[in-house]
Amino acid sequence: MRAMSQHAESQHPGPSHHDGATTSGPSAGLRLMHVHAHPDDESSKGAATTARYVAEGAEVHVVTCTGGERGSILNPRMDRPDVLENMSEVRRQEMERARDILGIHQEWLGFVDSGWPDGDPKPPLPEGCFGLVPLEEAVEALVRIVRRVRPHVMTTYDERGGYPHPDHVRCHEVSVAAFEAAADPTRFPDAGEAWQVAKLYYHHSFNRERMQSLHDATLAHGLESPWADRLKEWVPEPEWDARVTTKVPCGEYFGVRDQALLAHATQIDPDGHWFAIPREVQQKTWPTEDYELVTSHVDAPVPEDDLFAGVRAGAPRASVG
Numbered sequence: 001m002r003a004m005s006q007h008a009e010s011q012h013p014g015p016s017h018h019d020g021a022t023t024s025g026p027s028a029g030l031r032l033m034h035v036h037a038h039p040d041d042e043s044s045k046g047a048a049t050t051a052r053y054v055a056e057g058a059e060v061h062v063v064t065c066t067g068g069e070r071g072s073i074l075n076p077r078m079d080r081p082d083v084l085e086n087m088s089e090v091r092r093q094e095m096e097r098a099r100d101i102l103g104i105h106q107e108w109l110g111f112v113d114s115g116w117p118d119g120d121p122k123p124p125l126p127e128g129c130f131g132l133v134p135l136e137e138a139v140e141a142l143v144r145i146v147r148r149v150r151p152h153v154m155t156t157y158d159e160r161g162g163y164p165h166p167d168h169v170r171c172h173e174v175s176v177a178a179f180e181a182a183a184d185p186t187r188f189p190d191a192g193e194a195w196q197v198a199k200l201y202y203h204h205s206f207n208r209e210r211m212q213s214l215h216d217a218t219l220a221h222g223l224e225s226p227w228a229d230r231l232k233e234w235v236p237e238p239e240w241d242a243r244v245t246t247k248v249p250c251g252e253y254f255g256v257r258d259q260a261l262l263a264h265a266t267q268i269d270p271d272g273h274w275f276a277i278p279r280e281v282q283q284k285t286w287p288t289e290d291y292e293l294v295t296s297h298v299d300a301p302v303p304e305d306d307l308f309a310g311v312r313a314g315a316p317r318a319s320v321g
């Protein structure tokens with residue numbers, strides 16, 4: 001089932017494409033781990049936050065649960081037979097480019113994309129895919145990585161998966177379970193020394209309030225909004241939006257985010273909704289990426305504007321094990 005060994009970390013000498021990237025800086029010595037379902041998710045969710053922390057000297061690790069083998073081609077320019085035939089290799093190369101642009105360390109959890117179940121009723125998931133792998137097997141693989149990397153902070157999707165792809169829901173389940181299990185020396189004792197990650201977050205960048213603000217600002221600039229139809233159907237969910245605890249200012253890194261997105265050429269249409277709103281409008285209207293602090297083992301009162309709040313030097317640290 002595994003596409004590759006869970007031990008095989010991508011060989012990456014470190015950030016090289018960022019003038020701002022450095023091993024010193026206000027976030028030096030801090031480690032952040034994002035767990036994502038597919039290659040491209042690290043660039044569409046939290047990528048500007050990533051770029052900011054990398055520029056400030058933090059180590060940012062991305063664990064990608066699947067190879068994205070069953071992703072459709074969403075960019076008409078890339079919808080070619082030679083690309084379709086080599087989807088896993090193409091997506092691996094795209095991920096390498098995005099990795100270098102973001103200045104991250106990236107590795108694969110080693111499972112196979114479940115694909116988007118199209119139809120009503122939905123067809124069963126394909127045999128052997130990530131959505132069907134026993135939870136404990138995936139959790140152990142992630143615990144092994146968490147105990148080796150020793151991140152201070154982890155992010156994943158909310159319980160709805162952020163969007164209802166079976167791999168995103170599974171990514172949530174695996175991440176939450178691994179966050180707990182990594183700290184418990186009685187769980188997976190052969191998977192390394194226990195490590196307590198100090199904080200766990202869910203991404204909340206796609207809330208309605210943000211989309212409405214961007215939509216309004218786009219219209220105010222006399223431009224066409226890509227979100228008109230979506231907003232009409234999207235019933236306001238004030239309780240859901242109120243779950244946001246943490247807004248990380250990262251507007252000046254939206255350009256890096258966009259470059260990383262474009263590196264996933266099969267998945268991102270340069271003429272599509274991602275780039276329909278001018279960057280300056282986004283930076284002015286909503287210059288943060290937003291998160292929900294779900295669990296904290298450090299003193300970190302919310303609201304806050306920093307994923308490492310309570311973890312930085314001088315703050316009480318979470319103990320190991």
Ligand SMILES: [Zn+2]
Nearest residue numbers: 037038041165
């Ligand atoms: Zn995805």
